[in-house]
Amino acid sequence: MMANLYVKATPPADLNRNTEWFTYPGVWTTYILILFFAWLIVLSVFGCSPGMAWTIVNLAHFLITYHFFHWKKGTPFAEDQGIYNGLTWWEQIDNGQQLTRNRKFLTVVPVVLYLIASHTTDYQHPMLFFNTLAVFVLVVAKFPNMHKVRIFGINADK
Amino acid sequence: MIAIPYFTALTTYFSYGLLFVFGQFRDFFRKILDWWSTDNLQGYAPICLGLEDFYIRRLYNRVQDCFGRPLSSAPDAWFDVVERYSNDNNKTLKRTNNVSRCLNLGSYNYLGFAAADEYCTPRVIDSLKKYSHSTCSSRVDGGTLALHNELEECVARFVGKPAAIVFGMGYVTNSSILPVLMGKGSLIISDSLNHNSIVNGARGSGATIRVFQHNTPSHLEEVLREQIAEGQPRTRRPWKKIMVVVEGIYSMEGELCKLPEIIAICKRYKAYTYLDEAHSIGAVGKTGRGVCELLGVDTSDVDIMMGTFSKSFGSYGGYIAGSKELIQYLKYNCPAHLYATSISPPAAEQIISAIQVVIGEDGSCRGAQKLARIRENSNFFRSKLQKMGFEVLGDNDSPVMPIMVYNPAKVSSFSRECLKQNVAIVTVGFPATPLLLARARICISASHTKEDLIEALEVINRIGDLVGIKYFPAEPKKQQQVGMLKLE
Numbered sequence: 001m002m003a004n005l006y007v008k009a010t011p012p013a014d015l016n017r018n019t020e021w022f023t024y025p026g027v028w029t030t031y032i033l034i035l036f037f038a039w040l041i042v043l044s045v046f047g048c049s050p051g052m053a054w055t056i057v058n059l060a061h062f063l064i065t066y067h068f069f070h071w072k073k074g075t076p077f078a079e080d081q082g083i084y085n086g087l088t089w090w091e092q093i094d095n096g097q098q099l100t101r102n103r104k105f106l107t108v109v110p111v112v113l114y115l116i117a118s119h120t121t122d123y124q125h126p127m128l129f130f131n132t133l134a135v136f137v138l139v140v141a142k143f144p145n146m147h148k149v150r151i152f153g154i155n156a157d158k
Numbered sequence: 159m160i161a162i163p164y165f166t167a168l169t170t171y172f173s174y175g176l177l178f179v180f181g182q183f184r185d186f187f188r189k190i191l192d193w194w195s196t197d198n199l200q201g202y203a204p205i206c207l208g209l210e211d212f213y214i215r216r217l218y219n220r221v222q223d224c225f226g227r228p229l230s231s232a233p234d235a236w237f238d239v240v241e242r243y244s245n246d247n248n249k250t251l252k253r254t255n256n257v258s259r260c261l262n263l264g265s266y267n268y269l270g271f272a273a274a275d276e277y278c279t280p281r282v283i284d285s286l287k288k289y290s291h292s293t294c295s296s297r298v299d300g301g302t303l304a305l306h307n308e309l310e311e312c313v314a315r316f317v318g319k320p321a322a323i324v325f326g327m328g329y330v331t332n333s334s335i336l337p338v339l340m341g342k343g344s345l346i347i348s349d350s351l352n353h354n355s356i357v358n359g360a361r362g363s364g365a366t367i368r369v370f371q372h373n374t375p376s377h378l379e380e381v382l383r384e385q386i387a388e389g390q391p392r393t394r395r396p397w398k399k400i401m402v403v404v405e406g407i408y409s410m411e412g413e414l415c416k417l418p419e420i421i422a423i424c425k426r427y428k429a430y431t432y433l434d435e436a437h438s439i440g441a442v443g444k445t446g447r448g449v450c451e452l453l454g455v456d457t458s459d460v461d462i463m464m465g466t467f468s469k470s471f472g473s474y475g476g477y478i479a480g481s482k483e484l485i486q487y488l489k490y491n492c493p494a495h496l497y498a499t500s501i502s503p504p505a506a507e508q509i510i511s512a513i514q515v516v517i518g519e520d521g522s523c524r525g526a527q528k529l530a531r532i533r534e535n536s537n538f539f540r541s542k543l544q545k546m547g548f549e550v551l552g553d554n555d556s557p558v559m560p561i562m563v564y565n566p567a568k569v570s571s572f573s574r575e576c577l578k579q580n581v582a583i584v585t586v587g588f589p590a591t592p593l594l595l596a597r598a599r600i601c602i603s604a605s606h607t608k609e610d611l612i613e614a615l616e617v618i619n620r621i622g623d624l625v626g627i628k629y630f631p632a633e634p635k636k637q638q639q640v641g642m643l644k645l646e
Binding site: 005006007015020024025026027029030033034072074075076078082085 | 160161162163164165167168171172174175206207209210211212213214350354357369588589592593594
């Protein structure tokens, strides 16, 4: 069995079941491992160059995280009676507090992915354009000033 | 304090991620297929908004056969579980006519009153014949019998407070008392793992709610100091009253509350205390008087003591015990007293007889025997489980013991394998517990005999090895060590 490292899991004082799972130990490592294994799978399935694989991972990461963090609103259970129905997942974590450790980590990950993807493709077009667009949208969406902002009313509550 | 192996945390996140991805794929295809078919809403609004029922449809329904199993006998130490089968992957379950006799490790039957009792049941049947099954009216309207007054006096004497008031339902007790006592301009500070009834009552009261870290008196003091210094939101006026709500035994952790420290802090900052003894009244303490007796806290230091009768006394309903003025005020103001039907007479008689057995007023020492048996059973079971290598939560003397399982697949397979071996265990997962910390919860009863417990331990040991939930190293047996020394 792998080295029996134990970590302490203290229950946090966060009542929102949709977001409190992110405060436990091991989440950051799982996130990074998923990205790494996704790169390996893309390399083996498509047989492309490592740079193209990182670009594909970056763009897929952009689509998935934008959809689940910044587009989908509310929670997947009905027990909280819809108090979070107007908030996206990003606006719900850490009870709406800005610039916490989790938020800083989640803002840094797209930037690091962008640097890896653009370095391994040697900054060629058209990959550079798509990568830059992805990182720009993701980082701007995570600014503290964008909390609860709906540009042109897109995705606002009815 | 829960210590989780790091590798298990990673695999649990991965499992939930995989389940989530599969659920999203199936929803996506379902949306595409439904685009072609017409909807039969007929102009009505849909019941669920958006993704509200995603968890129920895609995660809970897959393992539905582990929850809500129907029984066909009283929930005693051994009971009959109805077997079910499914033809469409657990979306619907059909009952058969077969029952299996299983060992009950899930019911809240702490003192063994759940089945027929030699002292209580004849009295209950007599009161059913005398008073009929229901008063059919509220307490103020003609629903107060002599039995209700006797019950309230009996409860007040048992708990150690001047007066008490009883209600027909335990959940309703919490959710209708908190709005009466606290209103706008008051502050409720509740433990982060408090029961849903307290959360609902607090939300319905209109008071401001703050949460402190579970069972951490230092964080409670920090929250109290911060809130008293800041005052009410926006106006910054001082709070009208502050109430700290804690539970005696937390049902998901099996832990006892750190009551002496919390009472000391509340006295220093002049906050009221509300103690919810749903799982601890009748089950812990030398004479069964709950967590105050066990931890040596004077009952006059706790302002409001609340409890339920469904766990230790084999009945249903809830009570609030406090000073005479408080109970008088509640009788005039509480909606559950003014409008809800009073507690049913046979149920009230069961509580009175059960309390008489526990105190010893029925002339025998069965009450003391039951209390001693549940303490011995809990300590024996817990120590044996810990020696086998399971991660068991909860303090000594607490009859609730959760075994940590973590992984969602292990939760359902543990439950199913145990049922095949005729041991019925309750498993709990997300969202009742935090995402990582799914567990199997065992409730020990005074009606379990030593042989029952030893058989249960063997089954859990075998299945624990099969499923792989022994996260701590097991203690080696002493005879083997002696043997190894002799060989050398």
